[in-house]
Amino acid sequence: ETAATATGRMADTAKVKEFVEETWYKDCVPKLKEYIEIPNLSPYFTSDANKDEARENQDKAMKLIKEWVEAQDLQGADLKLYEEEGRTPLLFVEVAATEGVDVEESGTVLLYGHMDKQPPFTGWEEGLEPYKAVEKNGKLYGRGGADDGYSVFCAVTALRALQKQGCPHGRCVIIVEACEESGSPDLPFYIEKLKDQIGSPNLIVCLDSGCGNYEQLWITTSLRGVVVGKLTVEHTTEGVHSGDASGIIPDTFRIARQVLDRFEDAQTGKILLPKLNVEVPEKYQEQVATCAQVLGKAGLIDCFPFLEGAQPTTTDEGKDQLTELALNRWWRPQLSYVGAAGLPSADSAGNVLRPSTTLALSCRLPPTLETEGVQDAMRKCFESDPPYGSKISFVSEKIGGGWAAPEVAPWLENAAHAASKAYYGKEAVYMGEGGSIPFMGMLGKMFPKAQFLIIGVLGPGSNAHGPNEFLHLDFSAKLTCCVASVVGDHCKSKVEAMLKSSNSGEPAAKKAKVEELNENFGRNPDGTKL
Numbered sequence: 001e002t003a004a005t006a007t008g009r010m011a012d013t014a015k016v017k018e019f020v021e022e023t024w025y026k027d028c029v030p031k032l033k034e035y036i037e038i039p040n041l042s043p044y045f046t047s048d049a050n051k052d053e054a055r056e057n058q059d060k061a062m063k064l065i066k067e068w069v070e071a072q073d074l075q076g077a078d079l080k081l082y083e084e085e086g087r088t089p090l091l092f093v094e095v096a097a098t099e100g101v102d103v104e105e106s107g108t109v110l111l112y113g114h115m116d117k118q119p120p121f122t123g124w125e126e127g128l129e130p131y132k133a134v135e136k137n138g139k140l141y142g143r144g145g146a147d148d149g150y151s152v153f154c155a156v157t158a159l160r161a162l163q164k165q166g167c168p169h170g171r172c173v174i175i176v177e178a179c180e181e182s183g184s185p186d187l188p189f190y191i192e193k194l195k196d197q198i199g200s201p202n203l204i205v206c207l208d209s210g211c212g213n214y215e216q217l218w219i220t221t222s223l224r225g226v227v228v229g230k231l232t233v234e235h236t237t238e239g240v241h242s243g244d245a246s247g248i249i250p251d252t253f254r255i256a257r258q259v260l261d262r263f264e265d266a267q268t269g270k271i272l273l274p275k276l277n278v279e280v281p282e283k284y285q286e287q288v289a290t291c292a293q294v295l296g297k298a299g300l301i302d303c304f305p306f307l308e309g310a311q312p313t314t315t316d317e318g319k320d321q322l323t324e325l326a327l328n329r330w331w332r333p334q335l336s337y338v339g340a341a342g343l344p345s346a347d348s349a350g351n352v353l354r355p356s357t358t359l360a361l362s363c364r365l366p367p368t369l370e371t372e373g374v375q376d377a378m379r380k381c382f383e384s385d386p387p388y389g390s391k392i393s394f395v396s397e398k399i400g401g402g403w404a405a406p407e408v409a410p411w412l413e414n415a416a417h418a419a420s421k422a423y424y425g426k427e428a429v430y431m432g433e434g435g436s437i438p439f440m441g442m443l444g445k446m447f448p449k450a451q452f453l454i455i456g457v458l459g460p461g462s463n464a465h466g467p468n469e470f471l472h473l474d475f476s477a478k479l480t481c482c483v484a485s486v487v488g489d490h491c492k493s494k495v496e497a498m499l500k501s502s503n504s505g506e507p508a509a510k511k512a513k514v515e516e517l518n519e520n521f522g523r524n525p526d527g528t529k530l
Contacts, residue, residue, distance in 0.1 A: 011165045011488060013422045016481050019161050024477040028153040029140060031068050032471070033133035035061060035115075035149045036142030042116035042181035043088060044398075058178055061115055062089050065152055065176060069093060072156055075163050082193070087186040088116070088178035091152070092194060095159055098168035098491070106170030107496030109487055110201035110450075112439060113151025113208060114180035117144040123467040130469075139470040146457050146471040147464035151207035152176050154476065158483035170491045173198055177439075180208065183398045184438040191442070202450050202495045203412070204443055205483060209456035210433050212295045214475040217420035217428040217482050220454035222284065222330060225365035225402035226436045227374055230341075231256060231382055234356040234391040242351045250388045252342070252357040259382050259392060260359075264335050269313050271333040271363070275377040278366040280331045284404070284432070291431045292326040300325050303460035330432025333369075336362045364434060367402035375399055403440040405452050411498070412451045415489035419482040449499055453486060455479060 040061035046054035066081050069091070076096030083089045097103050120130035120143055128134055130143035155174050162169050179186050191198065211218035233252040240249060260266075263273055271277060280288075292300060300322055301312050314324045328334060339360030344350070363378075365371065375396040382394040408430075420428035433454075440454065457476045458464050 011162065011167045011485065013481070013485075015165060016161050016484055017423065017478075019164050020157055020480050020484070021477050023157050023160070024153075024473070024480065028150075028157060029135070029473065031064065032140060032145055032149055032153065033135070033142075035064055036133040036140070036145050037131050038064070039120070039131050040115065040117055040144070040178075041119060043179055044182035045119045058088065058116070062091060062176075062178060065115055066091055069152065069156055072160060073163075074156055074160055082190060084186075084189070087189065090178065090186070090190045091115075091174075091176040092190075092197065093156075093174035093176075094197060095169075095172040095174070097171040098163075101168045101170060101491060103171045103496075105494040105497040106491045107202035107499070108199045109170055109172045109203045109205060109490055110198065110443075111151075111155040111172060111174045111205045111207065111483075112177075113155065113175075113206075114148045114177045115144070115152070116178045116181050117149075118147070118181050118465045121465070121467050125468055128468055130467075135473075138473050140473055141468060141470045143469055146462050146469055146476075148180070148208040148456075150457060150471055150476055154207055154480045154483060155205070158480050158487060161481070161484040162488050167488050168491050169487050170495075171199075172487065173201070180437070180439065183400050184442075187439060188442065191446070200449075201447060202499060203487075203490050204447065204450050204452050205487070206437060206440060206452065206454045207456060207483075208437055209454045210431075210435070210458035211456060211475070212291065212299045212429060212431055212459065214459050214472050216424045216426035217416060217479070218455065218459075219416055219428055219430050220433045220456070221287065221405040221408075221430050222367040222432040223403045223437055223440055223454075224330065224367055224434055225369060225371060225400050225441075227363050227365060227371070227378065227396060227399040228361070229375070229378070229394055229396035230358055230360055231259070232342075232356060232358040232393045232395075233259070235388065236353070236355045239352040239354055242353050245353050249353050250390075251353060252355070252390070255387050255390050255392075256357050256359060258387050263378070263381050269328075269334060271335060273377060273381055275374060276333040276363070276365060276369065278331075278369050280327065280366075281368070281404075284331065285327075287430055288326045288330060288432060289323045291429060292322040294429055295322070295326070295431075297322065299460060300329070326432070329434045331366055333366060334364045334434075336364075338362045364436070365402055367404045367432070369402060371399050371401045400436055400438040401441045402436065403444055405454070406444075406448075409451050409495075411489065411493040411495065412453065412486070415486045415493070416453065416482075418489070419485035422485060423478045423481040451495075453483075455482075 038057055038061045040057040041054055069079055078094045080092050081089055082092060128141050132142060134141040159172060177187055209220040233256045235252050236249060264271055312325055313328060314321050337359055341358035342354055342356045379394045383392050386392045416428040420426060457471055457479060459472060463469050
């Protein structure tokens, strides 16, 4: 059994699978276990008090990854770790095209992942811990294994699988950043610094996305953006006995509820601010409806840890319910209340009217929404006409735009389906993703001719950012096989030659300048770096 992957030679899928599985379980998984046990938090989640310890952990994790890559028999690889003062490190691996491959015809593949982690969170099951690697029932538990520590192991092993088969590949570059969970504030700097080494990739493989199940290849075609900020309501200079002042002094939490009702319909979760809503393009409406039926109730509802009797936001069961939930998840703005201040713990709360309430807000944004003016619109919504003359402030800490994929080229669509059928036994499925990957929007503007293969391992129950995060080992090994297959097909298809032929006589597309992206990408409202 074979899958076409390269000019002059086809990879034997059985041999690719055998090599990848052996490498994955004997080499990659043991090293991933070491990586999981390092608490290398993304810089957004560290404080000045522990910044030295945080940087030490970050360096330790990056060193582990770098040394593992160096130990691999990856032919034609040139590796460098960039460490700039005041910035997170970045690992850059350039892999030369197979001897005899004309890069002018094949072009360059960029493979992307990140190694920084979200905070540990609470609620891990007994026997599981965020920084303790536990392998059971075909899953590797621990923080960061699935999001996104596995990615560099996947990328390198995929290229090695082609090389071991003697199947050519084009020029490839691998980027592993260390601040994605913070909005990738350092990435524009490195992309500008390395622009000559990167070149102009015509295929970008991002390994930081999700999957609808563990039975086939899932390709992400849209990502939501996100705006994060703190809403604070202040009304008195100090706390006051509730028996003495309630009924005279309005509670700051109630005031917060009032201003939030301007922004969000508390009954439906719909965002009321027109600035944050977009019309979903027809082609994506059709794609969402199709994907919703493939996922079904199991992939859109039952995959989440609802309490017995608890229901999703749309309760009318049937085909329309699944489509509406999928649109909510992938295309509509949604507000989450992710933290609070000014509230004592329930065990230590007294009968006191508190002087202030602060709520940490995370609002997901539609993929095609232009983010300019979003923070100002939210600030005006919350701060104007304050109830009872309260002092209300909304401080937005970061904002990142979403992304929608260009139309998939026939060669990539065929390659993805062939890979999925070869290694999973089912065709690939296209889906939206509710999370954010800031890097994609940036690259979409920089390389407008590039095709995107946005894939990942964050499937049902994997729970990235939450407790009990796991990496599905069999699925991730097969995903690695699929990456090898598509990268080989990229070479075979001579993608760069096709692009030059199709664009002959037409004006070249203008590249977006990284300097223009720096203004808002991963930065605070005042322009300073996060």
